[in-house]
Structure formats: structure tokens, C-alpha cells
Amino acid sequence: MNKMKEIVPSTCRMCHGGCQVNVHLEEGRVVKVTGNPESVVSKGYLCPKGAASPELLYHPDRLTHPLRRIGARGENKWERISWEEAIQEIxxxxxxxxxxxxxxxxALLHGTTRPYVDMASRFCNAYGTPNYVNVAHNCMGPRTMASVFTIGSMVAPVPDVYEPGGITPKCIVLWGSNVTEIGSAQGMNAGIMKRALIAAEKVIVIDPRRTKEAGRSSQWLQIMPGSDGALALAMIHVIIAEDLIDHEFVRDYTVGYSELLAHVGEYSPEWAEKITGVSAEQIRLAARTYASVRPAAIYWGSAIDASKCSFQTARAIMILRAITGNIDVPGGDIIPVPVTNVKLKSQFVNSEITGKLLLPIQNHRLAVDSIAAKKQSEFLSGKGMASTFKFLNVLQKKAYPLLTKLSAKKTPAAQLKTLSKLRTSKYPLCPVTHPPTFWKSITANDPYRVQALWIMGSNPLVTMTDPLETEKALKLVDFVVVSDFFLTPTAHYADIVLPASMWLEQDDVVNTFEQWCVTNRKKVAQIGETRDDRDVLIEIARKLKLEKAFPWENYRAFVDEMLEPANLDFDSFSNKQIIQEKMRYLKYREQGFNTPSKKVELFSTTLLDMNISPVPVYRAAVSSGAVVQSRDKYPLLLTSGAKSMMFFHSEGRQIKSLRKNNPDPILEINHSAAASRGINDGDWVYIETPACRVKMKARITDAVLPEVVSAAHGWWFPETPDYGWQKSNINMLFTADNFDPDVGSECLRSVFCEVYSAMPGAWEG
Incomplete structure (x- = not known):
């Protein structure tokens, strides 16, 4: 008897990529997931994470029903409760x-950008809390801010590798990204990027590690971790000094060139050589290649974000794109054209979806990272102020449609400037409540301690800086809710745990990163009582009488509303699978850029008004005095965040096929550094900083410099009773006290450390 077989087209969500796939079912059960060869988005590509989707779906340890804590925090004792009980309690x-x-x-906290983020932000704003917390300050936030204040777009430029104009870049710069080894990022997948890299005449890789692409590139700039900003400024210096700029573009479509010219004179390749470790000759060669082999594109990664100079580095890279005329040209760095006949939910192109104007005006200054939080609280408690603001808030709600239209007319830079002034954040360009400040506000009760925290799709004990501070904070919050696939180390500190559905259990219209198209995600399974986080958000919002902000009965109703302009419902869209917009190049010739000047702002007066440097500057991760003190005891420079094709941040450690290919946390260490410390390949070693020490397995290699070590991140051990979340958690080694003053990012790529053997009887340093 033949088994009933079915193939359902869908879109994967095991990482950021959004690859179109075919889901294979037998007798209603998912048996495998394969790449869709007809997809213009991914062209049949699928990484191991996507292929492992059925393992996640049917994993025996998955959460399948809500739980209530019955033991002490962290004790991992639970009782099963119904969804009705869980939601009523919340x-x-x-x-x-x-x-x-x-x-x-x-407060609501989540990790990296996920499908529910726009609804989560909307929930916070409608409820009235300014304490919306995520990792944007360390992941994409600095690059997005740089795009906003340089070209006026919340959508940062991406390499033109899908060939809508018939060509791909002749020169590609991979800057702080190993996308071809991790699967996908920014809506692009490894398969598409590999094709473009093979087709390119020149490939320049900028990375402290010799990645696969570095090994086969035209030029590899092996910079010291955290020095990207110095390199970018030196490349600008060379391109201007040698008159390699695109004169027409700079003359007609930029402002501030004379100020930039005067500013970069001191940032010579010889200056940068001392900081980056890359020779002045190599810097000049890279700058000349990038400026002369056109069209050229830069694909940047999260390494740009995790430093004390993240925003300014990203600004410098944006300026490199502009002065060479590589913005929005065929084969260059393009600004995608969003789909027009679908109501988009991505906050990058539809800021209304986050409901930012639903938050009462006075509440912005109540965020725990606001320098005015205490004063604002005292002010609002004053005689007559409560009734005054109540009246203003009613007026704000009634005028919401008008306010939305007026806000949309302002440039993104102007909107962010207004928001920054309202928030009075310690970090003016941090797009969310600053996470380290958030955790500190709980432990120090300063300016106040939140009483309830909802953690959605995040495992901050493993993924955020200073986990011991996070653990201390989790013990102090009165009421903690965690939504996830599994019981994680973080979930052990919850009062209520909610079982979240994964992508095979969801209906969705996908458009978070790939702005030029929307694709379908089709529900094909239901495990236990798992629920889409967005459905849960909508139900709780409506029970809290927030129906005006959440008029939909459920998430499916919202999805159908998205498709109304296209005269489609979800079922008919699923048959269509994709709606894409035709790419238009050189859009700035007709409409300019969405900046105050309508041009690319090499010098930003908006930033100047915000007391932020209007031209990019370089700042070292640590002061020179700290270097002298630290390097005596900790002579190695640690760069963290090396990603694996097998995992998505801290996810996937319990999936057998993935873990088999990457069973242990790896520290890459140079041959000479290992030999001088008596370390052999495969030895377990300690990595120690002034904050703590963790244990990893050494991989001896010449892929890193003798003075540099590179560590994997996101490690915990679901197979052990206590999950071993402190054993190999690289975030244990960082203290939350060294931030980018503009966006609040943390120095996670350049910290001094020592490494020594953890084997019995080994040298202890």
C-alpha cells in the first residue's frame, strides 16, 4: 500500500535567511525539508539547520503545554496548566x-530579530511600557542607524546579487561576515552569495580569521579585532587622496564632502597600520581595488556592531559606498524596492506596525535607561499632572491616524532625533531599552525595578553579557514569563513557561528582511498545545482592552489583512508562493535620498544637533593605560562570536544531526601560542579574562594571528541536568561596562585574555 505523500511549498525560519523550501509529508507527518530549486530567493539552497527542521518539530524534549513553577527559581520543578490558566494569570x-x-x-525582552518582533514592540507601546528590550544595540542596530543618518533608509544597502539588472558585483568586500559558512543573514543565503563571489573579478575579505572565503579571496586583510573603524577611515583617506571618487555622484548627490576631506587627512594608511596590523601598502591596494573595480558591493556582518566604535565604523563604510558611486547601481549596493500591493509588517519599511505613536508621550522618559527616569517619575506624581497627561493621552489616541501620517512625512533621521530627545537615553541612538542597563536597573533597583518580565524566544543567560548579573536579576523580578521551544537555562527562572510553535506550525506572510518580495510560510503540523507567539500577544492584548491597537481576532486575521491590497487571502497567496517587486535602480535621480538634505550626508547636521560626531571617528576599544595593565597578565586578544553553520546563536545544541557535526565549543588558537602554553590540538583549555574563565576545546590553526584567539558563542549543554550554561559560555568573560557612547554596543570582539590547558596536571599560567 502506497503512503500518502504531499509536498507543501513554504519558507524556512531556522535562521534569518527566509529560504524557500519544499516540505515533504507522508501520511501527514513531515519527513524532510528540501530547498526549492524554482525559488528566485534561494535557488534551491538549504543549509543543515533548515534540513534539520523535522528534528526540531518532533524533538522529544520540546515544550508542548504551558507550565507553572512549583519549586524555587532555577529548581526546574513544574506543574502542567492550561492555556486559559496561563493567559489569565498573565x-x-x-x-x-x-x-x-x-x-x-x-518589560518585554527578546533576542535577535524574529517573526514576532513587530507585534512584540506594538504590544509594549499599546500597553504603555517604554521597556522594550532586545539585542539591536549589538546586532544590526548600529548598521541600521548608519544607513538612516547617511542615506535616509531604515533598510541598509545590500549587494546586488540576485541579478535583477542582469549583472552581479565585479568586486565584493566581505567585511566582518562569513555568510557562506553560516547559512544566511540579512535575507541572503550562502548559496546566492557563493555564486556572486565566484562570478566577481575581485573579492576582498576583511576578517581577523581566515575564513573559507578569505582563503580563496583576491586579498585578505587580517585586521586586529575591533579595529575596523580605523581601516574604513584609512580607505576613505586613500580614495580621496588618490582622486578615486565618483566625481559626478559626490558633486550632485552628496553634502559635506569638504568637511569630510578636511576630516580624513589625518587618517592615513600609516596611521591605520599601527592600529589594524595591516600594512599601509595592503590598505592602499584594497582601497584602490574597491574604488576602481566597479560595480562594487560591501557585505557587512555583525562584527561591525560589537565594538566601542560600532556606529561610527558603520558610518565610515556607508561613506565608502557613497564616494565611490556604488549606491543603488546595478551590481552595487542596492536599496531594495518594497512590495507595494501588500501591507508590509517589517518595521524597516512600515514603522507604523510597531505602534510607536501608541506609547504615551511622557512614558518615553520612564524607560530604565533614560537619564530622566527618576525626575520624570517625580514630575508625573505631582499635583494635577496625572489628570493633565490623561487628557493628553486620550487626545493622542484619538489623533493617532493623523499623527501617523505626519510622522511618516518626517525623515527617518528626524524621527530618531525626536525619539532620542523624548527618551533622553544614555545612548542616543540605541533603538531599544539598553540591555545591560536594563539588567543593572533590576539588581540595583535604579531607577526602579520592573515587576514583570516576558522573555520571548531568547536565552539571555547564554546570549547576553555578564550572565551572572542576569541570573541575579531574574531572581529579583516578581513575575517572569518565558516563551520558547525548550526549557532553557533562562526558562528555569520563570514563573510561567509558554510552548512556542516553530515555523512548520505557522501560517505567515514573510517579509522581515527580503523587502523586495513576500513569501508564504504554511502550517503543516501541530505538536501538542504549541502556539504562535503572535497569537498569544494578540489574545493577551485584547484581554487587556487594547483592541484598538490589536483589532484582529488572531494572527491569521492580521495576515489576511496584509494581503487585502493584492486581492488575495492566505490560501490563494500560498498557491502563488511569492509576490515580488520589480527592482528600480538609481532611484535617487528622481526622488533624492530620504535625508533632511535629500542627499547622501557625508557630514550630518542632524547628528551634530544630537551632540554626535557628524563625520565618522575612530575610538579604540580600551584606553592605552588599560592596554598596558591588561596585556601583562592577559597577553592574548579574544574575539568572540564565531558562528557555525550548524547553529543559530544558542539554538540547535539538542538537535542530534547538527550537534554531531559540531559537538564541542571551539577555541581557535595559533600554533605558536599553543606551543608556548603546552596545548595540543583537541585539548580542553581555559579562557580567562579579569571577569571569569570558561572551558573550550582547542583547535590549533594558523587561521588566527599568534596574539589572537577566536571563540564560539552561544554554548550550553541541554544533555546535562544543569544545562552547563556557565561551563563554556563565552559571555561569562565580558563585563557590561564598556559601551559605544552613540548606540550602546559592547566590546565583544576585542578583550584581553589568557589561555591555558584544563587537562589534569597542566600548566596553569
């Missing part, structure tokens, strides 16, 4: 907090 708690102490005493 609603009662949030309603009580809002009524008695104020909505700011609730």
Missing part, C-alpha cells in the same frame, strides 16, 4: 501592575 498580573504602579514596571 493578564491579571499585567492589569494589576498597570493600575497600581504604572505600565513601565513591565
Amino acid at each position: 493578564v491579571e498580573k499585567l492589569a494589576h501592575i498597570k493600575q497600581t504602579v504604572g505600565p513601565q514596571y513591565f
Whole structure:
């Protein structure tokens, strides 16, 4: 008897990529996931994570029903409860907090950008809390801010590798990204990038590690970790000094060239050589190649973001694109054209979806990272102020459609400037509540301690800086909810745990990163009582009487509303699978750039008004005094965040096929550094900083410099009783006290350390 077989087209979500796939079912059960060879998005590519989707779906340890804590925090003792009980308990708690102490005493935290982020932000704003926390300050936020203040786009430029104009880049710069070894990022997958890299005449790789692409590139600039900003400024210096700029573009479509010219004179390749470790000759060669082999494109990664100079580095790279005329040209760095006949939910192109104007104006200054939080709280408690702001808030809600239209007319830079002034954040360009400041506000009760915290799709004990501070904070919050696939180390500190659905259990219209198209995601399975986080957000919001902000009965109703302009419902769209917009190049010739000047702003007066350098500057990760003190005891420079094709951040450690290919946390160390410390390949070693030490397995290689070591991130051990979240967690080695003053990013790529053997009887340094 033949088994009933079916193939359902869908879109993977095991990472950021959004690859179109075919889901294979037998007798209603998912048996495998394969790449869709007809897809213009991914052209049949699928990484191991996507192929392992059925393992995640049917994993025996998955959360399948809500849980309530019955033991002490962290004790991992639970009782099963119904969804009705869980939601009622959450609603009662949030309603009580809002009524008695104020909505700011609730916070929602999530990790990297996921499908629910826009609804999560909207929930916070509608509820009234400014404490919306995620990792944007360390991941994409600095690059997005640089795009906003340089070209006026929330969508950062991406390499033109899909060939809508018939050509791909002749020169590609991979800057702080090993996308071909991790699967996908920024809506692009490894397969597409590999094709473009093979087709390119020149490939320049900028990375402290010799990645696969570095090994086969035209030029590899092996910079010292954290020195990217110095390199970018030196490349600008060379291109201007040698008159390699695109004169027409600079003359007609930029402002501030004379200021930039005067500013970069001191940033010579010889200056940068001392900081980056790359010779002045190599810097000049890279700058000349990038400026002369056109069209050229830069694909940048999260390594740009995790430093004390993240925003300014990203600004410098944006300026490199501009002065060479590589913005929005065929084969260059393009600004995608968003789909027009679908209501887009991506906050990058539809800021209204986040409901930012739903947040009462006075509440912006109540965020825990606001320098005015204490004063604002005292001000609002003053006689007559409560009734005054109540009236203003009613007016704000009634005028919401008008305010939305007026806000949309302002440039993104102007919007962010206004928001920054309202928030008075310690870090003016941090797009969310600053995570390290958030955790510190709980432990120090300064300016106040939140009473309820909802952690959605995040495992901050493993993925955020200073996990011991995070653990201390989790013990102090009165009420903690965690939504996830599994019981994680973080979930052990929850009061309520909610079982989240994964992508095979969801209907969706996908458009978070690939702005030029929307694709379908089709529900093909249901495991236990798992639920889409967005459905849960909508239900709780409506029970909290937030129906005006959440008019949809459920997420499926919202999806159908997205498709109304295209005269489609979800079922008919699923048959269509994709709607894409035709690419238009050189858009700035007709409409200019969406900046205050309508041009690319090499010098930004908006930044100047915000007391931020209007031209890019370089700042070292640590002061020279700290270098002298640290390098005596900690002579090696640690760069963290090396990613694996097998995992998505901290996810996937319990999936057998993935773990088999990457069973242990790896520290890459140079031959000479290992030999001088008596370390052999495969030895377990300690990595120690002034903060702590963790254990990893050494991989001896010449892929890193003798003074540099590179560590994997996101490690915990689901197979052990206590999950071993402190054993190999690289974030244990960082202290939350060294931030980029503009966006609040942390120095996670350049910290001094020592490495020594963890084998019995080994040298202890």
C-alpha cells in the first residue's frame, strides 16, 4: 500500500535567511525539508539547520503545554496548566501592575530579530511600557542607524546579487561576515552569495580569521579585532587622496564632502597600520581595488556592531559606498524596492506596525535607561499632572491616524532625533531599552525595578553579557514569563513557561528582511498545545482592552489583512508562493535620498544637533593605560562570536544531526601560542579574562594571528541536568561596562585574555 505523500511549498525560519523550501509529508507527518530549486530567493539552497527542521518539530524534549513553577527559581520543578490558566494569570498580573504602579514596571525582552518582533514592540507601546528590550544595540542596530543618518533608509544597502539588472558585483568586500559558512543573514543565503563571489573579478575579505572565503579571496586583510573603524577611515583617506571618487555622484548627490576631506587627512594608511596590523601598502591596494573595480558591493556582518566604535565604523563604510558611486547601481549596493500591493509588517519599511505613536508621550522618559527616569517619575506624581497627561493621552489616541501620517512625512533621521530627545537615553541612538542597563536597573533597583518580565524566544543567560548579573536579576523580578521551544537555562527562572510553535506550525506572510518580495510560510503540523507567539500577544492584548491597537481576532486575521491590497487571502497567496517587486535602480535621480538634505550626508547636521560626531571617528576599544595593565597578565586578544553553520546563536545544541557535526565549543588558537602554553590540538583549555574563565576545546590553526584567539558563542549543554550554561559560555568573560557612547554596543570582539590547558596536571599560567 502506497503512503500518502504531499509536498507543501513554504519558507524556512531556522535562521534569518527566509529560504524557500519544499516540505515533504507522508501520511501527514513531515519527513524532510528540501530547498526549492524554482525559488528566485534561494535557488534551491538549504543549509543543515533548515534540513534539520523535522528534528526540531518532533524533538522529544520540546515544550508542548504551558507550565507553572512549583519549586524555587532555577529548581526546574513544574506543574502542567492550561492555556486559559496561563493567559489569565498573565493578564491579571499585567492589569494589576498597570493600575497600581504604572505600565513601565513591565518589560518585554527578546533576542535577535524574529517573526514576532513587530507585534512584540506594538504590544509594549499599546500597553504603555517604554521597556522594550532586545539585542539591536549589538546586532544590526548600529548598521541600521548608519544607513538612516547617511542615506535616509531604515533598510541598509545590500549587494546586488540576485541579478535583477542582469549583472552581479565585479568586486565584493566581505567585511566582518562569513555568510557562506553560516547559512544566511540579512535575507541572503550562502548559496546566492557563493555564486556572486565566484562570478566577481575581485573579492576582498576583511576578517581577523581566515575564513573559507578569505582563503580563496583576491586579498585578505587580517585586521586586529575591533579595529575596523580605523581601516574604513584609512580607505576613505586613500580614495580621496588618490582622486578615486565618483566625481559626478559626490558633486550632485552628496553634502559635506569638504568637511569630510578636511576630516580624513589625518587618517592615513600609516596611521591605520599601527592600529589594524595591516600594512599601509595592503590598505592602499584594497582601497584602490574597491574604488576602481566597479560595480562594487560591501557585505557587512555583525562584527561591525560589537565594538566601542560600532556606529561610527558603520558610518565610515556607508561613506565608502557613497564616494565611490556604488549606491543603488546595478551590481552595487542596492536599496531594495518594497512590495507595494501588500501591507508590509517589517518595521524597516512600515514603522507604523510597531505602534510607536501608541506609547504615551511622557512614558518615553520612564524607560530604565533614560537619564530622566527618576525626575520624570517625580514630575508625573505631582499635583494635577496625572489628570493633565490623561487628557493628553486620550487626545493622542484619538489623533493617532493623523499623527501617523505626519510622522511618516518626517525623515527617518528626524524621527530618531525626536525619539532620542523624548527618551533622553544614555545612548542616543540605541533603538531599544539598553540591555545591560536594563539588567543593572533590576539588581540595583535604579531607577526602579520592573515587576514583570516576558522573555520571548531568547536565552539571555547564554546570549547576553555578564550572565551572572542576569541570573541575579531574574531572581529579583516578581513575575517572569518565558516563551520558547525548550526549557532553557533562562526558562528555569520563570514563573510561567509558554510552548512556542516553530515555523512548520505557522501560517505567515514573510517579509522581515527580503523587502523586495513576500513569501508564504504554511502550517503543516501541530505538536501538542504549541502556539504562535503572535497569537498569544494578540489574545493577551485584547484581554487587556487594547483592541484598538490589536483589532484582529488572531494572527491569521492580521495576515489576511496584509494581503487585502493584492486581492488575495492566505490560501490563494500560498498557491502563488511569492509576490515580488520589480527592482528600480538609481532611484535617487528622481526622488533624492530620504535625508533632511535629500542627499547622501557625508557630514550630518542632524547628528551634530544630537551632540554626535557628524563625520565618522575612530575610538579604540580600551584606553592605552588599560592596554598596558591588561596585556601583562592577559597577553592574548579574544574575539568572540564565531558562528557555525550548524547553529543559530544558542539554538540547535539538542538537535542530534547538527550537534554531531559540531559537538564541542571551539577555541581557535595559533600554533605558536599553543606551543608556548603546552596545548595540543583537541585539548580542553581555559579562557580567562579579569571577569571569569570558561572551558573550550582547542583547535590549533594558523587561521588566527599568534596574539589572537577566536571563540564560539552561544554554548550550553541541554544533555546535562544543569544545562552547563556557565561551563563554556563565552559571555561569562565580558563585563557590561564598556559601551559605544552613540548606540550602546559592547566590546565583544576585542578583550584581553589568557589561555591555558584544563587537562589534569597542566600548566596553569
